[in-house]
Amino acid sequence: MRLPPRWRKLVLTVHVITAVGWLGVDLVLLTFGISGLAGADPELVYPAQSYIGRLLFTPLSLLVWLIGVVNAMLTPWGLVRHWWVLIKLLVTTLMLGLVLFLLYPSLADAGTLAGDLPRRDRINMVVAPSVSTSLLIFATVLSTYKPWGRTRKPPVTAVRSATTSRSAV
Secondary structure (H helix, E strand, C coil): CCCCHHHHHHHHHHHHHHHHHHHHHHHHHHHHHHHHHCCCCHHHHHHHHHHHHHHHHHHHHHHHHHHHHHHHHCCCCCCCCEHHHHHHHHHHHHHHHHHHHHHHHHHHHHHHHHHHCCHHHHHHHHHHHHHHHHHHHHHHHHHHHCCCCECCCCCHHHHHHHHHHHHHC
16 A cells, blocks of 8 residues: 555655654753753752653654554555665664663653652763664664665566556557
């Protein structure tokens, strides 16, 4: 099943908007994490980081992944036809798992513990969004440059029929 161009553009636009939102919230979490390590009031920083992370970052992570899968499945790019799409899917799936199973509980702890948050966890509140931001930038580069070609070559008959239909026109 393929989407008509108008719907394909709509799905792509929603995917880009949610991905930009994910990156923006990620940068906000990074800013809070750095502020907490730099000596800002932990009673203010960590509950705010927790609130934003749990209410925005986590749902956006799931939404970006879901819309990306729908976008790939219903467009000519396909989910596993091109290396850049497959790598993006793997990176985003990894990030989603890390957000849901590692970051979300840490964010909940940060909101509860605030000033009593251990230093190790405070450092993790900088490391996690740093890694996430880097991976989101990597995914954006993949989407822009679309490197590495197809995961497998199309069958020879498909290539011949495409060539034949072009030369017939």
